[in-house]
Amino acid sequence: MVDFKKKLNSAKIARKTEPCELYSTLDRKSVAGPLRPAQEYILKEWYERHHDDKDLIIKLHTGEGKTLIGLLLLQSMINSKNGPCLYICPNLYLTTQVCSEAEKFGIPYCVIESDNQIPDEFVCGEKILITHAHKVFNGKSIFGIDNNHINVGTVILDDSHACIDVIKEAQTITIKRSENEDVYSKIVSLFSDELIGQGEGSFLDINNGDFDTFMPVPYWSWYDKKTEMLKILADAGGVTSVQFVWPLMRDRIKDYSCYISGSEIEIVPYNANVDVFGSFSKAKHRILMSATTQDDAFFVKGLSFSTNAVKNPLVFKEQKWSGEKMVIIPSLINESCDRDLVVTEFSKMTNKKFGMVALVPNTRRANHYSNLGAICADRGNIFNVIELLKKKEFEKIVVINNRYDGIDLPDESCRILIMDSMPFFNSLSDKYEKKCRPNSEIINKKIAQKIEQGLGRGVRGEKDYCAILIIGSDLVKFMRSVTTKKHFSVQTQKQIDIGLEIAEMASEEQNQDERAIKPVISLIKQMLTRDDGWKEYYNSEMELIEQIENESSIYDQLLEESEIEKLYTLEEYEKAATAMQKFIDKYAKDILEKGWYLQQLARYYYPIRKEEAVKLQKVAFKSNSQLMKPKVGIEYTKVSFIHENRMNKIREYLNRYSNYNEFLLAVDEILDNLSFGSEADKFEAAFKEIGELLGFMSQRPDTEIRKGPDNLWCGTNNEYTFFECKSEVDESRQEISKHEAGQMNSHCAWFESEYGKNVTVNRYLVIPTKELSFYGDFTHEVRIIRKGKLRKFKESIKRFIKELKPYDLQDISDETLQRLINSYNLNMSDIREKYSEEYYHRTK
Incomplete structure (x- = not known):
């Protein structure tokens, strides 16, 4: 064998360390073209200005080649003898994709084989190790934990937001x-x-x-x-x-x-502690890959990243946006084009030209599609279903349940994407936090991040395009509302604004005689046929995007919160409590937020001052009844309508909103939540809101004091109505169980103990069946509200709301309100006569 290297000067065969030069030396496959401008810019910036940074975030638009950038950075480090180098993906599926990319570009790599041993080529700094987060982040990690870990020179975390979830799951x-x-x-x-x-x-x-x-x-x-x-x-x-x-x-x-x-x-x-995973936390260089639509604030707490790195990511500023998303909000085009209609229309469609995908938050939503003929992907078959889409095997809409990241659906694999309802938190701890902190900037940022992950599934490159239908009143409200829309990236905010504009245009042009879904289909066709007017309009609007400097305090807030929790972990209880009190004074402006952090303060005090902890927990619970009920000191406050005026109460409710459209949007969400299948907390909160809207005193005793029925209304002449709600019961259930009857009896007894036996009270069980088990019995008169009656009640409220449109909400007369209330049967007596029915007691 001829040794050609003898003929070469040793300086000439020195391995390249500048990434762009390095790329030119690789044995790439023919399909691998030159570097894109964005890739060249990022690579040069990193090499010249950020090569020695401990923490760095690289943000690029979807489809701009983050994977190749990461591989080249690591290969540069290896060539400069700065290994070992580790490339971490969020899951095994994406690990396989990165390995394929490395092969395509001729970049040497190694993987962890079936023997579960770490390759020598990695430890010696010869090859990049490509693996997934579950291998690195677990209590029995082959990379080691605490001080007993494998030292790493540079680690890249790809799709870093998803990896944060893996780290939490690992603990x-x-x-x-x-x-x-x-x-x-x-x-x-x-x-x-x-x-x-x-x-x-x-x-x-x-x-x-x-x-x-x-x-x-x-x-x-x-x-x-x-x-x-x-x-x-x-x-x-x-x-x-x-x-x-x-x-x-x-x-x-x-x-x-x-x-x-x-x-x-x-x-x-x-506080999930990433520090125990030393191969990541103690690596000399840590580089996170993130999409431009993602908010990186959670890297501060979730990955112990420096706030400076998070505030100053490496980005390609010349490119403001990438890909084409036609955001369509059907309910704003025609209010009859609601979620049910969209799901029904698209689930029945057969299409062989391109893929259609729906992202849903839970199994109930998924079942709605599957019952109409859609294909539902589950944990076992999801990647096979996705591969079929990529192979252009289309027919029915594919439904993906509660998965918003780690799925790429480029080009024809997804031309229509339905975002159905608000994303759903998986873990019980996240659900609890969301329930307790509905107004939290932190929670709303998490929700916005998940929504943006979903929006990005169907557009995976600069030239890719997709129609995205937004359905579900809760999601529509979140994306439209001024208070929550701000949590999206500027690119997504602009796409939402475009969606609102085209909804208004389509609504104005709609023929009253045509089907409600027709304008939606027409808009999709314009995008699919590459209508010149649409493309020019979209491009011109997106070019108006202006990057705004982020002045949010959330980075510092998350860092401080994490540091305080670490004090507690180190048993520095007094310091933790003192720091938390200062934190509350500085950040907790919302009453519910203040309650949340007071509960944390009480927890910090508990090991050293139990009496102080009890006092603080009492204050926290009074601020926010979703929190933990203290052992002592909570007394029930009876509700009464004495000195109240129903019409004044209705006007007080209307005055919460600055205009009719804002009011309508809020009520749409409330009525949507007042549906069988909704989460219990949302359903019961909706009943409370409806009570207030109708001018009654409205409570949630079971939530507020952990005793009594789910909802209690008090109206004129101190007439009471209470509801026990079973919104999550299977709609096919045949009977009311003995246990449910017992619960209702317990609530009846509670009401009598608080209000006595001589008051007028109506008792309702909201449940899909009116048949009471042979083994159960009610101790008091109880009436049933089933699906049909609940629907009639909601329809009456909707018609009442529509009648308010011509009026000034701040100046509507008592006579007008009373007339409309009577016209649409919204008095307490009407609930009994028109929206409820007697139960049937089964015989054995």
């Missing part, structure tokens, strides 16, 4: 009731007394296996019983989830919280 124990009944029962039994004190009805639902009901274990009970809890977990070594988390949590159980539902138990850290 979370989930015990499924169906798989580990014994362990589940021991934990429930350990905390049963405290849970009953938090809410007897909810605890009964959990015991009966209600999938949707969950409760947090009070922090004081968790702290007091941590030794017993450790013993249960130590004995549960056979539970896979426990095995992989146990090394991380066994010595810091006080830093964890616990949530119990009817189907599972979740044990999760207050």
Whole structure:
């Protein structure tokens, strides 16, 4: 064999370290063309100005080649003897894609084979190791934990937002009731007394296996019983989830919280600690890959990234936007074109020219499509279904359940994307936080981030295009509202604005005699046929985007919050409490937010000053009734209509809104939530809002004091109405159970104990069936509100709302309001006569 290197000067064969020069030396496949301008810019900027940065974020538009940039950066580091170099993807599927890219560009790499050993080529700094986050971030990681870890020179985290979720999951124990009944029962039994004190009805639902009901274990009970809890977990070594988390949590159980539902138990850290994964946290250089539409604030807390790196990412500023998204909001074009109509129309369509995809937040929404003939992707078949789309095997719409990232659907694989309703938080801890902090900037940023991840699924490159239909009143409201729309990137905000403009134009041009869905289909066809007018309009509008300097304090807020939690972890309880009080004074302006952080302050005090913790928890609960109920000191405040005027109460409600359209948008969301299948909390909150809208005093006793019915209204002459709601019951259920009848009887007894027996009260059970089990019985008169009656009630409210359009909401007369209330049967007596029915008691 001829040794050609003998003929070469040693300086000439030195391996290139400048990434663009390095690229020119690679043995690329013929399909791999030259670097794009954005890639060249990022690579040169990194090499010349950021090569030595400890933390760096690289942000690029979707489809601009982030993967190649990451591989070239790592290869540059290897060539300059700065290995080992690690490329981490969020899942195995994307790992395979990155490996394919490395092969295409001729970049040497290695992977972890079936023997689960770390390759020598990686440790020696010879090749890039491409792997997925679950391999790195777990309690039994082959990369090691704490100080016993493999040293890494440079690590790249691709799709970094998804990796944050993996890190949290790696430190979370989930015990499924169906798989580990014994362990589940021991934990429930350990905390049963405290849970009953938090809410007897909810605890009964959990015991009966209600999938949707969950409760947090009070922090004081968790702290007091941590030794017993450790013993249960130590004995549960056979539970896979426990095995992989146990090394991380066994010595810091006080830093964890616990949530119990009817189907599972979740044990999760207050602050997922990335520092224990030294191969990442102690790497000399950490580079995160992020899309331009993503908010990177959560890297500060989730990945312990420096705020400076997050505030100053490396971006290609010459390119303002990428790809074409026609955002269509059908309900704004024609109010009859609601969610149900869109789902029905598109689920029945057959199409062989391009892919259609719907992203839904939960199984109930997915079942709506599948019952109409759609293809539903689940955890087992999702990537096979996606591959069929990429191979252009189209026919029916594909439904993806609660998955908004890690899925690429370029070009014809997805020309129509339906974003159906607000994204759904997976973990019990996230659900609890969302319930307690509905106005939080942090929560709303998380929601906006998930929505943007979904919006990006169908447009994967500069020349890609897709029609995106926004349905579900909650999602429409979130994307339109001034208070929440600001949490999106400027690119997405502009696309939403374009969507609002075309909705208005399409609405003005609609013929009243044509089908409600027709303008929506027409707009999609204009985009698909590459209408010149649409393309020019879209391009001209998108070019108006102006990048705004982010002045949000959320970066500092997240950093401070994380640092305070670390003080608690180090048992610096007094310092943690002092710091949290300053944090509250500085950031907690909203009353619900203040309550949330007061609960954290009470938790910090509990190990050292229990009396102070109890006082603070009482104040927190009074500020926010969704929080943990303190052991003592909460008294029920009876509701009364004395000195109240119903028409004044209605006007007070209307005055919350600056104009009719804002009012209509809010009521649409409320009525949408007042539907069987909605989450219990949303359904009950909607009933409270409807009570206030109709001019009644409205309470949620079960939420506010953890006793009594879900909803209680008081009207003129102190006439009372209360509702026990079962919105999440299967609509095919045949009967009202003995347990549900018992709950209703308990609420009737509570009402009598508080208000006496001589008041006028109507009792309603809102449930899909009117048949009472042979084994159950009611102690008082109870009427039933089923789906049909609930729909009639909502329709009456809708017609009432429409009648208000011509009036000034701030100056509508008593006579007009009373006339409309009477016309549309919205008095308390009407609920009994028109919107409810008697139950039927089954005989054996």
